[in-house]
Amino acid sequence: MDNMLNIALPKGRLGEKAYALFERSGFECPSIKENNRKLIFENEACGVRYFWVKPSDVSIYVERGAADIGVVGKDILLEYEPDVYELLDLRMGKCRMAVAAKKGFHDDRRRTLTVATKFSHIAQSYYAALGRDIDIIHLNGSIELAPILGLSDVIVDIVETGTTLKENDLLPMETIVPISARLIANKAAFKFKNGQIETIAKRMQALLEEQA
Amino acid sequence: MNTSANQTLEALQGELRALYEQSGYAQYKMSKFEEYDLYVRNKDFLISDSVITFTDTNGKLMALKPDVTLSIIKNSGDALAATQKVYYNENVYRISKGTHTFKEILQSGLECMGEIDDYCIYEVLSLACRSLKCIGRPAVLDVSHLGIVAAVLDDFVLPNAVKAQIVKCIDEKNCHEIERICAENGIEKRGAERICSLVQLYGDPLDVIAKLRDLFADESDCTALTQLETMMNAFAGTELYEMLRLDFSVVSDMNYYNGFVFKGFVEGVPNSVLSGGQYDRLMQRLHRDFGAIGFALYLDELERLLLSDSGFDVDAVVLYDEGVSLAALSKALEELRKSGKSVCAQRKKPEKLRYAQLMKFENGEVKPLG
Numbered sequence: 001m002d003n004m005l006n007i008a009l010p011k012g013r014l015g016e017k018a019y020a021l022f023e024r025s026g027f028e029c030p031s032i033k034e035n036n037r038k039l040i041f042e043n044e045a046c047g048v049r050y051f052w053v054k055p056s057d058v059s060i061y062v063e064r065g066a067a068d069i070g071v072v073g074k075d076i077l078l079e080y081e082p083d084v085y086e087l088l089d090l091r092m093g094k095c096r097m098a099v100a101a102k103k104g105f106h107d108d109r110r111r112t113l114t115v116a117t118k119f120s121h122i123a124q125s126y127y128a129a130l131g132r133d134i135d136i137i138h139l140n141g142s143i144e145l146a147p148i149l150g151l152s153d154v155i156v157d158i159v160e161t162g163t164t165l166k167e168n169d170l171l172p173m174e175t176i177v178p179i180s181a182r183l184i185a186n187k188a189a190f191k192f193k194n195g196q197i198e199t200i201a202k203r204m205q206a207l208l209e210e211q212a
Numbered sequence: 213m214n215t216s217a218n219q220t221l222e223a224l225q226g227e228l229r230a231l232y233e234q235s236g237y238a239q240y241k242m243s244k245f246e247e248y249d250l251y252v253r254n255k256d257f258l259i260s261d262s263v264i265t266f267t268d269t270n271g272k273l274m275a276l277k278p279d280v281t282l283s284i285i286k287n288s289g290d291a292l293a294a295t296q297k298v299y300y301n302e303n304v305y306r307i308s309k310g311t312h313t314f315k316e317i318l319q320s321g322l323e324c325m326g327e328i329d330d331y332c333i334y335e336v337l338s339l340a341c342r343s344l345k346c347i348g349r350p351a352v353l354d355v356s357h358l359g360i361v362a363a364v365l366d367d368f369v370l371p372n373a374v375k376a377q378i379v380k381c382i383d384e385k386n387c388h389e390i391e392r393i394c395a396e397n398g399i400e401k402r403g404a405e406r407i408c409s410l411v412q413l414y415g416d417p418l419d420v421i422a423k424l425r426d427l428f429a430d431e432s433d434c435t436a437l438t439q440l441e442t443m444m445n446a447f448a449g450t451e452l453y454e455m456l457r458l459d460f461s462v463v464s465d466m467n468y469y470n471g472f473v474f475k476g477f478v479e480g481v482p483n484s485v486l487s488g489g490q491y492d493r494l495m496q497r498l499h500r501d502f503g504a505i506g507f508a509l510y511l512d513e514l515e516r517l518l519l520s521d522s523g524f525d526v527d528a529v530v531l532y533d534e535g536v537s538l539a540a541l542s543k544a545l546e547e548l549r550k551s552g553k554s555v556c557a558q559r560k561k562p563e564k565l566r567y568a569q570l571m572k573f574e575n576g577e578v579k580p581l582g
Contacts, residue, residue, distance in 0.1 A: 065482025083483065085461070089388040187484065188477045191352045191457065194414065 005048050005196045008062060008070035010055035014093040014181055018071040019050065021090065025203035047196060059084065059184065068189035069197055074179045075158060079119045085190055087201045088183040091208055095160040097122060097176040102147045103169055105154065116146030117156040126156070126176050144168045220518040221511055225301055227346045228320050228509070232299035235339060237322050240298035246283050248273040254282055257468050257494060262307050264314055276305040281506060284323050285498050292502055295326030323506035328490065330439070333472055334446055336505045340476060340486055341452040343509050349517065350479040353455050355417070356462035358470050359436025360424070364410050368399050382411050385461045410460045417444035420458040443472070468494040472505070478517070485513045525566045527553040531581070532573040534559070544578045
């Protein structure tokens with residue numbers, strides 16, 4: 001079996017920040033910084049192989065064992081509930097999962113609330129805990145449009161600064177859960193590559209505590 | 213040449229059957245169907261909620277078995293004269309996580325029911341290790357003792373829902389969430405740290421037990437820890453010890469399981485291929501006043517691993533023309549097969565078959581082509 005540790009990173013700014021943390025933990029891979037379209041980068045000396053994947057796919061790669069570890073947002077973990085170990089809160093990519101609606105929206109509890117979201121499972125669990133009857137409208141993007149066009153009463157989505165909501169005359173109403181990036185590991189890989197995975201997690205934890 | 217995954221799975225099933233029978237476990241054959249009522253009453257014990265149901269000719273609502281253990285307990289009777297040791301090789305019907313549709317899953321496993329003493333536990337744990345060894349890849353059996361997890365959690369009075377959240381985090385080795393939940397529920401930092409220390413323990417059993425002793429230093433007697441130590445000492449020095457790891461993140465449903473629980477992993481398969489434990493609580497719920505321990509090996513998870521793809525479906529394709537002597541052709545093919553090759557006779561070159569060598573039967577003999 002390949003002894004390299006396979007690491008799935010989310011494409012984009014969060015992935016770059018996460019890589020910087022791996023680098024500072026002693027698992028650098030200089031080729032990753034080259035400006036090209038490659039998706040896989042490895043550094044045999046450090047025993048690591050990184051690959052860029054769509055952020056929402058990281059947990060699939062890890063759960064299915066194509067990656068041993070990965071960095072993924074808590075939103076994805078809550079939505080898809082993959083069977084993985086969640087080893088560290090990396091305290092980056094911080095935002096929150098929130099309910100938002102048009103300014104002046106009043107929740108009339110006599111009728112079913114329509115909720116537009118990309119995160120159907122999170123929305124369903126949240127409203128089930130409140131005992132609120134809802135109808136989910138699953139959308140894949142531009143969620144903010146839904147209440148403006150009357151498609152839904154509210155939306156459940158990620159709110160970072162709130163600027164997008166504000167520019168579309170929407171207001172955050174409730175925070176469902178705070179979100180940040182997490183280090184996850186495949187359960188079988190944790191057994192067979194335990195030394196490498198524990199070393200990375202411990203070094204990252206030390207760096208994060210130093211930062212705090 | 214071995215070109216079929218089923219052949220390999222069959223060989224593994226044969227090895228497992230011999231292993232279990234050698235230890236005095238009798239084969240338990242059962243019907244594919246069971247009364248649906250059995251599953252309604254024990255829904256949480258099932259891995260997936262959904263069950264395929266149908267109405268039998270007598271009007272009874274029946275189900276295609278999603279689980280084997282419940283049926284074995286049901287048929288065990290109220291009282292056992294001696295410990296009952298059985299093994300099975302059965303299909304169960306569950307929802308596949310990937311496709312969200314029902315799938316037939318082949319399971320092998322065993323159950324030991326009756327007065328469960330330390331020897332019974334040792335025997336089942338060692339058979340779990342040996343079952344993993346039969347797969348022929350590096351393997352690990354993660355063992356936990358729910359008595360130890362319960363001892364740490366019972367330090368706090370918590371609503372069941374909060375306890376369930378903490379148990380979920382233990383399963384995920386998720387210490388940061390454990391700290392958050394503890395802080396939100398008024399558990400002092402030391403308490404959260406104790407749970408996290410338990411979750412983070414992983415590795416060689418006797419090394420972990422030494423660390424556990426520190427964790428339980430304030431408690432004069434922890435029966436579960438003593439039982440765990442006795443068991444691991446019994447394995448020390450055996451060839452199976454190297455496969456064992458202690459891992460307290462193995463937390464099967466504590467409403468059904470108690471005592472030892474375990475999960476098996478083999479290199480090359482991304483999830484656990486074996487799962488088992490003591491389920492005395494399930495026995496109590498089914499009004500049985502004896503204990504039980506067992507495990508299941510998920511053979512379907514091994515299919516991809518066991519399929520040794522040589523790159524060819526067959527060693528040789530032999531082409532023959534119409535009108536050749538039947539006796540001469542079959543004799544030539546038989547001789548080729550005797551040399552250990554798999555041979556497929558065809559009139560035309562097959563489009564989709566992958567073969568190592570293309571041959572032709574001409575003038576009474578087989579010759580390579582090209």
